[in-house]
Amino acid sequence: MDEVHASLSGVQSSGPQTGVTGSGVRDPKPETLDPRPQTSDHNRIVFPGDKVWSTPVRVKGCYVSGEATYASVLSQTSGDRLVLLRGFYDPQPGDAVIGYVSDVKFSGYNVEIFQPYHAFQSSKELRFEYSLGEVIIAKIKEVSETRSVDLEYPKQLKDGRMLNVEPFKVPRIVGRKNSMINSLKDLTGAEIYVGANGVVWFSGKNSSLVIKAINMIREEAHTTGLTERVVKFLQAETGIENYTPRVDEEPAGGSYSRSPGDAGSGSGEGRRYGSRDRYEHRERGGDRPRDRGGDRRSYKPRGQGYRR
Amino acid sequence: MMVSSMNQVSETQNPKLLKVDFMAKKKDGLKLIVDGKRLDGRAADQLRPVRIEAHVLNDANGSAYVEWGKNRVLAGVYGPQECIPKHDASPYGALIKCRYTMASFCSLEEHGRSGPNRRSIEISKVMTDAFKSVIFTEYYPKTQIAVFVEVLQSDGGTRCAAINAASVALVDAGIPMRDMVTAVAFAKVDDQIVIDAAKEEDNFGQADVPVAIGANSKEILLLQMDGILSKEEMQQGMEYAYSAAEYLHRLQKDALERVFTTTAQEKKETFLRM
Amino acid sequence: MMVEVLGAIKKETLKAFLVKQERFDGRKFDEYRPIEIQQNAAPNAEGSALVHLGKSQVLCGIKFGVGAPYADTPDEGVLSTMVELLPLASFTFEPGPPSPEAIELGRVVDRGIRSAKIIDMGKLKIDDEHVLMLYLDMYVLDHDGNLFDACTMAAMRALLDTQLPKVEEGKIIFGEHTGKLDVSGIVTTSTFAKIDGSLLLDPTLDEQLAMDTRLTIGVMGDKAVSMQKGLSGALTREELFQLLDIAKAKHGELVKYINL
Numbered sequence: 001m002d003e004v005h006a007s008l009s010g011v012q013s014s015g016p017q018t019g020v021t022g023s024g025v026r027d028p029k030p031e032t033l034d035p036r037p038q039t040s041d042h043n044r045i046v047f048p049g050d051k052v053w054s055t056p057v058r059v060k061g062c063y064v065s066g067e068a069t070y071a072s073v074l075s076q077t078s079g080d081r082l083v084l085l086r087g088f089y090d091p092q093p094g095d096a097v098i099g100y101v102s103d104v105k106f107s108g109y110n111v112e113i114f115q116p117y118h119a120f121q122s123s124k125e126l127r128f129e130y131s132l133g134e135v136i137i138a139k140i141k142e143v144s145e146t147r148s149v150d151l152e153y154p155k156q157l158k159d160g161r162m163l164n165v166e167p168f169k170v171p172r173i174v175g176r177k178n179s180m181i182n183s184l185k186d187l188t189g190a191e192i193y194v195g196a197n198g199v200v201w202f203s204g205k206n207s208s209l210v211i212k213a214i215n216m217i218r219e220e221a222h223t224t225g226l227t228e229r230v231v232k233f234l235q236a237e238t239g240i241e242n243y244t245p246r247v248d249e250e251p252a253g254g255s256y257s258r259s260p261g262d263a264g265s266g267s268g269e270g271r272r273y274g275s276r277d278r279y280e281h282r283e284r285g286g287d288r289p290r291d292r293g294g295d296r297r298s299y300k301p302r303g304q305g306y307r308r
Numbered sequence: 309m310m311v312s313s314m315n316q317v318s319e320t321q322n323p324k325l326l327k328v329d330f331m332a333k334k335k336d337g338l339k340l341i342v343d344g345k346r347l348d349g350r351a352a353d354q355l356r357p358v359r360i361e362a363h364v365l366n367d368a369n370g371s372a373y374v375e376w377g378k379n380r381v382l383a384g385v386y387g388p389q390e391c392i393p394k395h396d397a398s399p400y401g402a403l404i405k406c407r408y409t410m411a412s413f414c415s416l417e418e419h420g421r422s423g424p425n426r427r428s429i430e431i432s433k434v435m436t437d438a439f440k441s442v443i444f445t446e447y448y449p450k451t452q453i454a455v456f457v458e459v460l461q462s463d464g465g466t467r468c469a470a471i472n473a474a475s476v477a478l479v480d481a482g483i484p485m486r487d488m489v490t491a492v493a494f495a496k497v498d499d500q501i502v503i504d505a506a507k508e509e510d511n512f513g514q515a516d517v518p519v520a521i522g523a524n525s526k527e528i529l530l531l532q533m534d535g536i537l538s539k540e541e542m543q544q545g546m547e548y549a550y551s552a553a554e555y556l557h558r559l560q561k562d563a564l565e566r567v568f569t570t571t572a573q574e575k576k577e578t579f580l581r582m
Numbered sequence: 583m584m585v586e587v588l589g590a591i592k593k594e595t596l597k598a599f600l601v602k603q604e605r606f607d608g609r610k611f612d613e614y615r616p617i618e619i620q621q622n623a624a625p626n627a628e629g630s631a632l633v634h635l636g637k638s639q640v641l642c643g644i645k646f647g648v649g650a651p652y653a654d655t656p657d658e659g660v661l662s663t664m665v666e667l668l669p670l671a672s673f674t675f676e677p678g679p680p681s682p683e684a685i686e687l688g689r690v691v692d693r694g695i696r697s698a699k700i701i702d703m704g705k706l707k708i709d710d711e712h713v714l715m716l717y718l719d720m721y722v723l724d725h726d727g728n729l730f731d732a733c734t735m736a737a738m739r740a741l742l743d744t745q746l747p748k749v750e751e752g753k754i755i756f757g758e759h760t761g762k763l764d765v766s767g768i769v770t771t772s773t774f775a776k777i778d779g780s781l782l783l784d785p786t787l788d789e790q791l792a793m794d795t796r797l798t799i800g801v802m803g804d805k806a807v808s809m810q811k812g813l814s815g816a817l818t819r820e821e822l823f824q825l826l827d828i829a830k831a832k833h834g835e836l837v838k839y840i841n842l
Binding site: 045047048049050051061063065070072073074085086087088116117145146147166168222 | 370387399442444480481483484486487488522524564565568
């Protein structure tokens with residue numbers, strides 16, 4: 001039996017997947033995908049072992065066996081896609097993650113990213129030193145076969161709170177084209193970063209409001225129209241009228257803030273550092289890790305600027 | 309043969325359980341089946357009432373609570389997490405560790421000891437083996453996935469309740485699996501094959517066969533037996549078991565679906581209430 | 583180790599809140615989380631109760647056995663208290679023999695009940711060689727801080743509902759009862775966390791990870807019946823009497839919950 005779970009980069013997006021917003025999940029070619037999952041039920045919940053498609057489709061949350069695709073985690077069908085209702089974070093190079101320094105070594109720092117895997121930030125080429133317990137956001141440089149994670153470009157996050165959310169809900173917290181996270185930032189005035197490992201860091205005077213909003217998103221992550229409801233809720237709490245969610249048309253070329261003034265939005269899912277660069281090489285075949293491997297050495301992220 | 313459940317029968321209609329002196333050996337003349345009805349009024353192919361709730365604990369990654377007749381079982385899953393002890397970690401995949409234990413006050417009789425004893429260690433082992441065959445351990449090398457099941461009240465057939473609870477807790481925790489696992493036991497009592505033996509039937513019956521099945525694959529993942537059975541008896545028992553497993557699997561799935569439709573307060577109100 | 587570093591981080595964040603007289607969950611410094619107590623949660627036991635204290639959940643089950651009395655109290659039954667920190671309750675609990683944390687919890691709950699003399703142990707005598715053993719076992723099902731108070735409340739409610747079993751010829755006939763256990767009062771405990779000088783009642787797990795020191799005070803009526811200080815930070819005498827007053831004030835509130 002051919003049971004291969006080819007997990008693609010990033011966390012499965014819950015909205016339509018387009019290459020530009022960088023969902024990270026390769027769109028299966030239209031002709032290999034059934035127009036609808038097995039039954040005609042909209043939004044039915046699928047359980048591990050349930051057959052989802054009768055052709056082999058390699059997406060996160062499923063496995064292929066024989067000529068069909070079965071679910072491996074609890075998910076919900078949505079049109080011809082699968083929305084994960086449970087799942088784990090699968091570390092990928094380029095993801096921004098948030099964690100804290102759990103050990104200081106001679107060559108670098110062990111960073112706790114709330115995952116069953118070891119993360120390490122080398123101290124070579126760093127301008128600053130970090131201390132035990134400091135909270136940082138960093139980019140994943142490399143993931144080894146045993147899933148040890150090497151980090152780069154760390155940035156200190158001071159005077160804020162960390163909240164652990166389920167990693168597969170991170171795309172909802174970021175929203176399509178950053179609409180949700182921008183709304184949270186604009187309406188609460190808080191500085192907010194979201195790591196792909198499910199850590200939300202925020203600081204500012206309205207932190208309890210931020211927590212309420214995030215918990216609301218977590219509870220209703222599997223529903224539609226969530227951004228509108230969250231905006232309404234925040235407007236009611238803050239008295240701000242006339243607000244429409246701010247969208248970012250193009251990723252700013254960075255997965256987290258690179259200038260002191262900009263509050264940043266974290267990587268959410270799929271936003272890669274220097275993503276614009278990579279998409280210029282799209283003809284190489286897409287987002288699969290082995291496609292990226294070839295040019296990783298040669299591409300240099302454009303601009304860097306944080307902690308001036 | 310469709311196996312039905314007593315879920316539809318209300319509490320007041322169930323005949324009261326005959327009092328049996330558990331300490332004594334089976335007395336001659338103790339009949340476990342009278343006029344085609346078992347001690348608690350069930351037919352041979354009837355399950356006890358079963359209720360399953362998923363996501364009942366706050367800290368565990370996944371959890372489930374099963375009430376099966378008078379059995380009450382709580383399962384919690386942690387993982388994948390760092391493997392402890394480190395030297396047990398495998399580069400090929402996650403280590404699955406199931407731990408089945410019974411609370412000291414779980415039985416109607418004596419106060420038991422807390423923690424594992426030989427019986428519970430064996431049950432832990434066969435449970436671990438069953439789940440290892442469905443969990444995609446290769447996705448998480450060098451980690452462990454811990455499944456803890458605590459029997460809060462026991463009345464025969466706790467290992468099957470434990471497996472059903474653990475299966476739901478694993479799905480709730482988001483552990484990737486090939487299939488869900490459903491377990492049920494059949495027994496031979498007064499020369500008749502029955503499904504889902506209650507405590508007295510367990511203690512004084514002629515054979516007891518717990519079996520766990522991959523819910524979709526229909527493959528046998530756990531199988532134990534003690535007693536004496538002919539091939540025909542075993543086949544009939546398996547018929548009952550497979551039929552019961554389908555029903556129980558639906559309950560497992562319902563429990564998981566309800567996670568998204570019940571509030572935390574509603575959950576609290578049903579947890580551990582009769 | 584990870585838990586210690588995490589504790590340090592929580593403390594840093596919490597300090598910013600405490601300065602403004604706030605807690606993470608918006609409670610006042612001397613406020614309990616929502617409490618729910620459920621009777622008869624383990625019907626096979628002779629007495630049982632389930633307590634929800636915020637998100638912490640503790641199940642207490644009481645079973646009787648027959649045994650020999652202690653040599654120095656030949657006419658009294660034996661109370662044996664135990665707390666089991668189930669690994670499914672918290673990522674900080676590991677399977678294995680009782681940890682010092684579990685043992686301390688059990689002994690502190692026991693101490694309050696014993697000191698207050700609310701159970702007439704003389705009534706547990708069977709004959710000259712046998713007494714009833716009362717096994718008071720608390721199982722922590724879900725840990726979100728303040729297991730002391732949750733365990734004590736569960737124990738009290740379970741004791742109040744405990745049925746004495748029928749004893750025949752020195753053996754217990756399980757399933758048959760001869761009346762209720764005689765419990766003459768209610769003991770409650772109040773647990774405080776001291777974090778950076780602030781004194782917080784009923785700490786959550788986050789607050790516990792951040793705390794410098796902990797004090798549990800057991801009260802019955804208007805008297806203290808037990809005290810236990812935990813962790814290595816320090817308390818001043820003023821703080822001690824301040825907390826004693828709060829514990830006595832909270833006693834009435836908790837008794838109402840236990841009495842349902």
